[in-house]
Amino acid sequence: xxxxxxxxxxxxxxxxxxxxxxxxxxxxxxxxxxxxxxxxxxxxxxxxxxxxxxxxxxxxxxxxxxxxxxxxxxxxxxxxxxxxxxxxxxxxxxxxxxxxxxxxxxxxxxxxxxxxxxxxxxxxxxxxxxxxxxxxxxxxxxxxxxxxxxxxxxxxxxxxxxxxxxxxxxxxxxxxxxxxxxxxxxxxxxxxxxxxxxxxxxxxxxxxxxxxxxxxxxxxxxxxxxxxxxxxxxxxxxxxxxxxxxxxxxxxxxxxxxxxxxxxxxxxxxxxxxxxxxxxxxxxxxxxxxxxxxxxxxxxxxxxxxxxxxxxxxxxxxxxxxxxxxxxxxxxxxxxxxxxxxxxxxxxxxxxxxxxxxxxxxxxxxxxxxxxxxxxxxxxxxxxxxxxxxxxxxxxxxxxxxxxxxxxxxxxxxxxxxxxxxxxxxxxxxxxxxxxxxxxxxxxxxxxxxxxxxxxxxxxxxxxxxx
RNA sequence: GCUCCCUUCGUCUAGAGGCCCAGGACAUAGCCCUCUCAAGGCUGUAACACGGGUUCGAAUCCCGUAGGGAGCGCCA
Numbered sequence: 001x002x003x004x005x006x007x008x009x010x011x012x013x014x015x016x017x018x019x020x021x022x023x024x025x026x027x028x029x030x031x032x033x034x035x036x037x038x039x040x041x042x043x044x045x046x047x048x049x050x051x052x053x054x055x056x057x058x059x060x061x062x063x064x065x066x067x068x069x070x071x072x073x074x075x076x077x078x079x080x081x082x083x084x085x086x087x088x089x090x091x092x093x094x095x096x097x098x099x100x101x102x103x104x105x106x107x108x109x110x111x112x113x114x115x116x117x118x119x120x121x122x123x124x125x126x127x128x129x130x131x132x133x134x135x136x137x138x139x140x141x142x143x144x145x146x147x148x149x150x151x152x153x154x155x156x157x158x159x160x161x162x163x164x165x166x167x168x169x170x171x172x173x174x175x176x177x178x179x180x181x182x183x184x185x186x187x188x189x190x191x192x193x194x195x196x197x198x199x200x201x202x203x204x205x206x207x208x209x210x211x212x213x214x215x216x217x218x219x220x221x222x223x224x225x226x227x228x229x230x231x232x233x234x235x236x237x238x239x240x241x242x243x244x245x246x247x248x249x250x251x252x253x254x255x256x257x258x259x260x261x262x263x264x265x266x267x268x269x270x271x272x273x274x275x276x277x278x279x280x281x282x283x284x285x286x287x288x289x290x291x292x293x294x295x296x297x298x299x300x301x302x303x304x305x306x307x308x309x310x311x312x313x314x315x316x317x318x319x320x321x322x323x324x325x326x327x328x329x330x331x332x333x334x335x336x337x338x339x340x341x342x343x344x345x346x347x348x349x350x351x352x353x354x355x356x357x358x359x360x361x362x363x364x365x366x367x368x369x370x371x372x373x374x375x376x377x378x379x380x381x382x383x384x385x386x387x388x389x390x391x392x393x394x395x396x397x398x399x400x401x402x403x404x405x406x407x408x409x410x411x412x413x414x415x416x417x418x419x420x421x422x423x424x425x426x427x428x429x430x431x432x433x434x435x436x437x438x439x440x441x442x443x444x445x446x447x448x449x450x451x452x453x454x455x456x457x458x459x460x461x462x463x464x465x466x467x
Numbered sequence: 468g469c470u471c472c473c474u475u476c477g478u479c480u481a482g483a484g485g486c487c488c489a490g491g492a493c494a495u496a497g498c499c500c501u502c503u504c505a506a507g508g509c510u511g512u513a514a515c516a517c518g519g520g521u522u523c524g525a526a527u528c529c530c531g532u533a534g535g536g537a538g539c540g541c542c543a
Contacts, residue, residue, distance in 0.1 A: 012543050047542065112541065119540080126468040128539055154541055172472070181470050181539080189541040196543050220471050220538040243473070244536070252536080278479090281492090285480050289492065307480075310536070314478050320493055327506080360505050416502085431502030443504045 005037035005211045009063075009070070010200065012044040013055035016261035017062040019253060019313055020215060020245040023279040026297075027213045027242065027306075029068050030280075033298035037210075041073030042203060043084045046193050056084075062262045066272045067294055080207045085199050092194045095202055095232055096155065096187070104231040105187060107153035108135040109146050130183030131156070155188035157197075157228060165223035170213070170240025171306045177223040185224055201225035205234035213303070216241045216310075240303055243283050243310040253313055265318075269337070269365040271329075274322035282311040291324050323363055334359050341368045343376055354453035358445045371445070375453055379462045380440030389442075390466050393433035397423040401434065402463035410459050412448040438462050 009025040011017070032039040041063070043056055060075065070076065074083045082088060099105040108131075110118075119129040136158065138146075147153065163179040187198040194202075204212060219241040229236045247253045253260045265275055273291065280286070280297050284307065288300040329337060334355045342351060358371045374380045382390065390398075400422035401415050408414035412434075420430055435447055438459065444450070451459060 010543090014543080044543065108541090110541095115540080123468070128469045130469090130539060152541095175471085177470075183539070185539095186541050191541080193541090195541070200543080215537090216472065217537055218543090221543095241472085246536090248478085250535075281479055283479090287481090287491090305481095309473055309475095309480095311480090312478065314493090317478065317493060323505090362505095412502095428502055435503065441503085445504070447502070 003210075005032055005035050006040065006207070006209050007032040007037065007211045007213065008040040008042055008204065008207065008209050009068075010042040010044050010203075011059055012047070013052060013059055014047070015055060016263045017059055018261055019265075019279070022062070022066060022068075022262050022275070023245060023282060024214060024242065025063060025068050026066075026276060026279055027284070027301070028211075029070075030294075030298045030301035031211055031213060031303060032071075033294075034301045038071045039069075040080075040207060040209065041070035041083060042207070043074050043086075044196070044200065045084055045086045046196070046199050058263065062266070065266060066262065066276060085194070085203065088199070088203065089194075091206060092188075092199060092202065095198075096194075098232060099155075099157070099187070102231060103158070105155045105157050106136060106138070107143055107147070108156045108184075108186070109138075109151045109153050110134055128181070128183075131185070133184060136184060152190040154186045154190050156184040157187050157224070157231075159184050159224075159227060165226050167222065167226060167236075167239065169219070169222075170211070170238055170303050171243075172219070172241060172308060175219075175222070177220070179223070179227070182223060182227075187228065197221065197224050198228060201228050201236075202232070202234070204237050205229055205232070209237045211240070212237045213240045213242055213306075216243050240306065242306055243308060245282060246310050246312045248312055248314050250312060270318070270322055271325040271337075274318060274325040277321045277325075278313075278318045282313065283307045283309075291321065291328070319363055326362055327360055329359065331356050338365050338368055341365050341372060343372060346376075350453055350455075353449065357449035357453050361445045374439050374441070374444075375450070376455065379458070379465060382436055383441050386436045386440065386442065390433050390436050393419075393425070393466070394423065395467050397425070397433065398437065398463050398465075399467040401437075402460050402467050405459040405463055410451040410454055412451050415451075415459070415463070433466075434463075437466055 007028040009021075009028050011021055011025075029039045031037075041060075043059075045056070056074070060073075063070070072078045072080065072083065077083065096105075114134075115131070118132055122129045122132075135156070159179050159182050161180060164176055165179060166174065166176045169175050185197055186195050189195055203209075218239075222239055222241075226236055245253050247260075262275065266272075273293075276294070276297070277291055280292065280301075284301070285305045286297075286300045286302075288296065292300070326334075326337070331352045335342070335351055338355055342355075346354070354371075354375060358368055361371075362368055397419050400418040404411075404415045404418035416430060416434065419434065420426065423430070431447065432442065435444070436442060438447070438451070438454070
């Protein structure tokens with residue numbers, strides 16, 4: 001029996017939570033829950049230039065809104081924390097010292113400009129843009145001299161030559177990379193802060209993370225982290241690289257596709273469970289059908305069923321989940337969901353009647369707007385072509401219907417019954433003139449419940465118009 | 468440029484040499500139900516990127532080609 005897994009989501013707070021990252025978070029959470037393990041949230045804010053506190057808050061909000069709860073994180077500290085990399089400097093210092101002691105790293109005095117020029121020259125010459133090793137073999141004296149001059153230096157990892165780095169990727173299987181294809185990389189910036197390869201790998205190890213599911217964009221970077229961990233004699237987690245999420249057109253998901261962040265979908269009125277159910281099946285397959293709860297997803301999640309090919313985020317598919325979620329909302333939840341579009345002064349009973357009537361026809365809150373106007377905005381004008389249908393039913397039909405509405409309340413059976421008795425009409429012939437007179441439209445939610453939401457006297461008034 | 472990853476119906480995917488002239492879900496078309504819409508039921512259309520090999524047999528293994536993507540940063 002292997003120990004329970006520890007997984008993590010380690011976002012950088014540089015913007016809104018991207019859908020691809022949300023999926024990564026979901027998968028890691030499910031992976032942990034599936035086996036009774038722990039799911040950690042670590043904020044990777046070593047880049048103080050781009051990390052913004054407001055983004056951290058937004059990130060936690062979005063994850064919470066989705067229902068993705070972490071066992072430990074920036075707001076839930078424990079012995080393994082702190083969970084913000086900007087607060088882990090002391091721990092990093094110890095590991096930097098170890099690397100220096102073992103001569104696994106060396107100071108690099110190259111300036112950003114020099115490096116940029118070198119990179120461009122290499123690219124232009126058709127060569128891989130890798131660090132040329134300028135500072136790799138400086139003498140001890142030379143290093144001391146430059147340091148004494150106060151030349152700022154980064155710390156670079158000395159990548160061993162002629163070796164191969166191999167690992168079994170959870171998604172892609174056996175991987176093998178030649179160290180000769182990897183340039184010496186920066187582990188500590190000139191300002192003393194830790195660089196991604198370093199802090200990310202070191203934190204996974206020091207936090208006891210055993211399983212890392214991350215974006216495929218990290219696949220070719222993995223050998224660097226493995227090298228680093230090996231030099232530090234730390235245990236590497238098992239890595240799985242999930243294919244990227246694309247837009248409906250097959251291009252990387254971005255703003256161009258309308259929305260690429262959780263926040264945007266949330267603001268448009270999408271339900272968290274709709275989003276979650278969609279993400280669950282993107283790049284992952286499950287025999288489970290239908291709308292799933294997080295617990296059900298956790299039970300059914302299997303890293304063996306993670307796909308290797310990139311998946312497209314198709315809003316049409318999301319809409320299917322959204323409909324399903326919305327149609328199953330309780331009347332209370334539905335009222336809350338529609339709060340922004342419902343008239344303010346509506347009493348609870350009417351609001352519930354109205355919401356229950358139109359819910360089966362909604363996908364997003366905005367879809368309720370026309371019905372608010374139709375039901376609460378007074379007798380609606382007839383749509384194109386409605387006039388003829390109404391006229392054809394005749395004045396007697398509507399006189400009987402209006403009378404029934406006045407005496408029996410907003411009861412469709414009574415109203416239709418009276419109209420039937422007066423006109424002899426049945427089926428569509430019977431109901432369509434009623435629908436038109438009451439809503440102005442030929443299409444819409446079921447009439448009976450809609451009638452119940454109509455303000456007092458409105459049914460009679462709307463029908464009497466054509467008597 | 469180099470290294471690496473990927474390629475099954477419109478979309479998400481099942482498929483780990485014979486169970487596949489490729490299965491499911493959603494979308495789509497038709498029918499049924501029905502006061503309309505939605506929901507529901509039934510039926511249908513629709514895919515192994517291409518070319519070589521290996522094998523009695525390949526969607527599955529190997530090699531190429533094409534297309535897409537990532538990485539090669541004092542970003543993460």
